[in-house]
Amino acid sequence: MRKGTKFSLHKAFEPCTRDFNAESGVYIIDGGYLLHRVIWKRGSTFSSICDNYVTYVRTKYKSTALVIFDGYPENETVGGTNVQNGPEKHRNKCQAK
Numbered sequence: 001m002r003k004g005t006k007f008s009l010h011k012a013f014e015p016c017t018r019d020f021n022a023e024s025g026v027y028i029i030d031g032g033y034l035l036h037r038v039i040w041k042r043g044s045t046f047s048s049i050c051d052n053y054v055t056y057v058r059t060k061y062k063s064t065a066l067v068i069f070d071g072y073p074e075n076e077t078v079g080g081t082n083v084q085n086g087p088e089k090h091r092n093k094c095q096a097k
Helices: 006-014 032-037 046-061 085-096
Strands: 027-030 065-068
Touching: 027 032, 027 046, 032 046, 032 065, 046 065
Parallel strands: 027 065
Antiparallel strands: none
């Protein structure tokens, strides 16, 4: 979501006053959070990294978890600039110094 939209979305929700049964609940996990929680060895294959992520989620959250990765599609633009070009521009500025 773009800046400003998350706050608007947050305002749309009302606090839940009902009792929450964690046993029957579903965990929705930010995939970006997992990038900082799951440790992998340098040189690991994509397959082994995926296995580590699945093991971590199954261990911590059992089978009631959904992992959501937010981001932009390949052709998405932010402020008129292609998202994929952003890091390239910063990398070029750093190399120019």
